[in-house]
Amino acid sequence: MRIEYHRTLIADQVRNEAFFAALKAAIVPGKSVVADIGAGTGLLGLMASKLGAKEVFLFETAEVAGVAAAVLKANKAKRCHLIPCHSTEFQDRLAVDIIISETLGNYALEENIIATLADARQRFLKPGGTVIPDHIIQYVAPVVTSRIDADLRAWDRVGHELDLSVAQTMSLNNAYVRALQPAEILDGCRSAMIWDEVDLTTETKSKRRGEAEWRLPRPAKIYGFATWWKVELVPGIGFSTGPLSPRTHWEQLYFPLSAPMDADASDLISVDLRSSSSEEAGTHLAWTAIHKNAGGKVLARQAHDLDKGYLP
Template sequence: MGSSSNGGAMSGRAPGTVGGVKSSPPPVDKEVDYANYFCTYSFLYHQKDMLSDRVRMDAYYNAVFENKHHFVGKTVLDVGTGSGILAIWSAQAGARKVYAVEATTMADHARALVKANGLEDIVEVIQGSVEDISLPEKVDVIISEWMGYFLLRESMFDSVISARDRWLKPTGVMYPSHARMWLAPIKSTLSDRKKNDLDGAMADWDNFSDEIKSYYGVDMSVLTKPFAQEQEKHYIQTAVWNDLNPLQVIGTPTLVKEMDCLTATVSEIEEVRSNVTSVINGHTTLCGFGGWFDVQFRGRKEDPAQQDIELTTAPSERHCTHWGQQVFIMSNPINVEEGDNLNLGLVMSRSKENHRLMEVELSCEIKEASGNPKESFKKTYFIE
């Protein structure tokens, strides 16, 4: 819904532990982080894009208003309030007090919206880092829309964890309460388009190199390999946002990560590792993999939701979301048969240059239904 932090603790939690696990992340430059990330959320056009996502909006709206028992007379903390919509809904659902934290100047717009809806006595908008601000009391509910592409891009969940560890009551609930990441083999014409774009870029380089040598007497061929590597990253290794349709999913979707937002730690999301299996469902072409996520609003075991609500970005859904699916394209598609088994390995970690971006290493071993090895490969992708 917005941005929550501009502090050096973004890669970790405030002092404290969850489940005995301590985190000591490297410091993050606040000014650089703001320039690279938070500034985007200070524009209304960006907020409008998110507020126009009906799947997203309906899920949060239903989660709040179909579970009013979690809000009536309660205190709420909205992490990254953005326009303030979640804070407003929390107040409309009966919250006694709502603290809406926003790192950017969008906080001014949130205050105006809160006032225009007659809720300034309940909703208090606080501009600043959720890691740095102080509240006068603990809260019963933490609500936040923190999810990025393939769930973890942007690393905003770090801020939610920090807020939870500092301000959530022992009996409190998280909205959303649970999250899952999915991966499935896909067939996509995007593979051909990306390969054609790469081939075109290399042909253009060859013509350019020939002209420089012919006209100016300088041999550029020593730079051909670095240029090829640069273009490979741009066209093939950089995972793209796309809206897949169900027919493009050619194997069983597989769960690569699930977490309870009440107990998850930064250390378990700094690097996600998973080894899973998918089965191909027909004679087709494997062009890559699609990744998506879903989150659930279930409350907690001791205080469950009266109505479970799910927000999913799966390609099987009728309506698309602004997240779409993260698509990891192969430069050389592979013919596969029904019953072929894909043993998939995934390692997802934060970029060393920017902790909000992700590097994904995907390995795949393909075996025929009989068990005979067919092909294997490993590639690195970037979620930027």
């Protein structure tokens, strides 16, 4: 059982306090019925109960459901009902005022939050009910230092006249969870651009695509791209996983380039990002970077795909 993973969630005070504040803003004591989807050890469900929810239904399909059951019992949470299955598998009638789900990953959508909340919203949520979280904004920015790039090129440094370039190529077709410093990102993160926005309160696609482009204010070598996200739980309450924000257990994602792009002032650097997530196929990521000169002539184009870096 990945109890250590759940400990990192409980230790994340930025996360915990934001979700507590969102529940407090949404719950009408004695009236609100709450569904906690992906309940883990039961923290958010217990928060909802302590804040006065009339009833709380906690969905959890992993082994940690047994821990959640014991936690609920230890807290004498009589208004909390643990349902040991995925919410999409639950066929009984359920009508709730609030759906809450902390199924967010380092790549925000990797735990299939879009499809999960769409199903719950359609089948469980009362008209006018609240979905927590309600919006996700995804950011991207160029990385201008070689720290991570150098680590990924270890294959090229083996020596002994050995060619490990096949493995090197695979390494550069992966995305990496890393904590980046603002100084490692173009203009200290001021260059960050939105590449995707997800509204979880309405119908939206699990397949995402977006792009961003930068005209460089000065010469720079681009080694890859960093992405992160900002979540709005309810209006006015949320948090970010970006390098300039208070640190959470989530970190940024680093998308490598097969070769750094050495750009002059006024050159254009762009990236096109694509993703798809599903319970059956997992998460697929692909990214294409283009370097143009100041006049718009393409100098380099690099296409990367997680499938090319995957080792079964």
